[in-house]
Amino acid sequence: MRASLSVTDLSFAWPDGSPVFSGLDLGIGPGRHGLVGLNGSGKSTLLRLIAGELTPQGGTIGVDGAVAHLPQDPGAEPSQTVAEVLGIAGTLAALARVEGGSTTVEDFDAIGDRWDIAERTEAGLSRLGLGHLGLDRTVASVSGGELVLLSLVARLLTRPSVLLLDEPTNNLDAAARDRLIDIVASWKGTLLVVSHDRQLLNAMDDIGSLRGGSVRWYGGGYDDYEAAVAVEQEAAERAVRAAESDLRAQKRDRIEAESVLATRRKQGEKAWAEKRMPKIAMGNYKRRAQVSAGKLRGVHDDRIEDATARLAEAEELVHDDREIRVDLPDTVVPGGRDVLTLDGVRPAYGELTIDLAVRGPERIGLTGANGTGKTSLLRTITGELEPADGAVRAYVPLRYLPQRMDLLDGTLTVAENVARIAPSTTENERRAQLARFLFRGRAADQPASTLSGGERLRATLACLLLAEPAPQLLLLDEPTNNLDLPSIRHLVEALESYRGAFIVVSHDERFLDDLELTRRIDV
Template sequence: MTNTSILTLDSVTLALPDGRLLFSDLVETFDQRRTGLVGRNGVGKTLLAQVLAGRLPPSEGRCLRRGRVHYVGQHLSDADATVADLAQVREVIDALLRIEAGSTQDADFDCVGERWDIRERLQAQLDQHGLGQLNWAHCAAALSGGQAMRVALLGAFVSDADYLILDEPSNHLDATSRDALMTLLEGWNKGLLVISHDRALLERMERIVELSPLGLSSYGGNYSFYAQCKSAQTEQAERTLERLKLERQRQARELQQQRERLQRQQSRASKAARSANQAKILLDRQQQRSETTAGKQQRDHLAARQALNAQVRDAAQQVESASPIMIHAPAPLQPSGSQVVVLQDLQLPFAHQGLVNLSLYSGERLGLVGANGSGKSTLLKVLAGQLAPIAGTCEVRSEVALLDQHCSLLPAGQSMLDYLRSASANPDESLLRTRLAQLGMGAERISLPSGVLSGGERLKATLAGVLYRDTPVGLLLLDEPSNHLDLPSLAALEAMLRQYRGTLLVASHDRVFMQQLALDGYLQLDEGSELHIRA
């Protein structure tokens, strides 16, 4: 494959409306290699993708594009959208309809171009990928999140674009749909940029580009290669920082010793001059020379100290950008082995399963799996008391918390800091700020309304509110928690969940994430069948 330049960032800078500089002076080329874009939550990956796609102008610099770019974002449609809108072919189909109705406008023919069969091609893709019940005019509001993303991705692959930019494309996709996405990407032979935290997807990439406060860094390999490089870089940055700190301490001691020697020399010279009964003009000249020498040494010392301080700051910034995220596991109140959940002949709302019978015990750790639409989220909401079952009984004998994929516990107008305050009767402000900092949340972000934060930042704030409230959680329910978390936060969440000793029930299509949790087994929930346990 020829690595022909398609997208080029030329000194691109982006400032937010509030004046905050998100990134500056980015210089990078994106060619036809399958490239994954990674970075911590809130660093600006989605906005950078929009700049690359031409959806957002940079504050400074320019983005050069050769060919047509097709962008699929995380938030796909409004209430009035159709399947054609999701697939981004609405304008072409509308132009076709006008031509078929007799239009001779050049704009309509230019819009259609060579895509006279776009309706047939889209329908063929829908049929091939299990969405044959849909057509281009179908209302998008009736689709699940997974179905909407699948339609948007199929639209990308029939777009005839030269470059695809996909923002978190595997979010909301079940295991079967994720496998289909992998197959589609393997068959795509043009430019591709994927913004994702899905490690299985990133493993299929040929290059990883990381966006951080330090800029863009390119790694010529897949996710495993990137992870190895990052680990080595982090270790090197920590060693460099420690060496520079020791050097600064050594330099400070030497400078202090030099000042003390100079003061002693000046004192001895002054005494000797007075004893020699020299003329005042000679004494004044000697004093002036001594002060000049001392001043030059002080300036040299100051310059050396400032240069070393700058090196320490740069090294500290390198370490800070790679510093680990920390999440602390709550201590459950339930004694080990006690019964926490009892479901008897439970009939779930909005679903088509048979009756659900289930018992969960303290300390049990299970994954909840099944295809999109099988009722996983519904079951979790029933366990959390947010939905009532149609029939049967649901008894939960522990403090329960549900962290859903929409972060519904976190009001859009409330800041992260205020949200954590509300979860505690006697909040320790310093402790709350420390815990948010350990989640990778900067001081300038924790006071902003949560509605302006990234999806990952909102998820981390909700997670903190669930884990750090006054009453420990004995039954922790997680619904697709990996969808919006960055890679360091995912690693921290996995580590915390491995340490968690309460009852855990987690629904996720992320196989790598589930494999990291040391689960006792899985609950399989399939449409039209009862809940059953598998190893």
């Protein structure tokens, strides 16, 4: 299976006029290609453009073969069955009718060339550890990680030549991540993966860095990319220091030249006052001095201008990767204070039953395989779901960050969403807080529907922390999903500075280790 993908002179902007790409060129052949970049740089938008889900304003996109796209949040109606998510319900029904004797053209058209769909589906589900899921099971009883894998199986069943994956390891436990990476490692067509998962990115043949509307490629996996960028950045920073030194030297020379000119001017003024030479000669001398001074100033001005330009060019090569800068509200929970108790709580979905007492500013990590009920437990703590058994008691204000980040109203701007949940705050207070989450100036006026995955998380987190009353207990469900690596590092710092309690569900082992949790609970 051979495939190629090309993007030529691509231009795209959102309906409000916000530009994303202008003249983007991209070309990749068969192999495994990773795509990285800061949140909001356009990675997910690029995949949607290639998949035909968005229409560019200019340029061309060429794909050799069929395309399948797995978005960050595949989404599905809770009432849908596994077969419907896989896109095979109609085909299976037609097969059943044909096996029962039907000879209608409609049934044969519904089957097409997919006579082996049942066998391929069984093999695909088994390969990703989903063999236990019945085809008539509803999405409401499936975990977020299982839904991601189901959606991947659905794409693989279409036998694409070009596969586009957007943060495919989100919500996956360690075993599921390993299975997905096995599929990636054995992929024979063209694969383009947007991810912040180091393990997955290290399985790539090369890494593309999307920055400033263009893509630069680096051979090898993420570790190789990071090493190459470190060397480039060290050289770029040296160039900046050299350019700064040259600019300072040129400015010093300009000052010294002005000092020389000032001395000459004083000498000329003294000679004029003492009438030490004829008037005509004095006039000629003055004109020559003015011309000479003008030339000298021009030379130094040109040198300063050149040095300034070289500094600007050098600075452009240095990555200024902005990070989330969170100033969390003062939500101190004294040591020993009761925050939350769970007495024999069994969520409506999943298999776990748990007793838990949270006191003081504890930070607790909740881990376990997909489908055990971790997300259902968090929803039970918030009161969104009734427990199948047991009792939940929360003693402080709490806020919940769900996996799907569906707290924002897509018809409102980022600033309007914050105003909706914190009506007593002033416009300046909201803008100041949003700036710490990188929504500065016009960025705070973006409609929530146009935000990237990482931007949605930042906006949602800002809303939670500005909510009234301010939370003393945070419930975080896979908070690193869709965040770039610099933002993950700063999110760790932000949570370390938070003085309330939190419970975090995550499969990101590095993230959990960095949090220095009070305790970890494996369910």
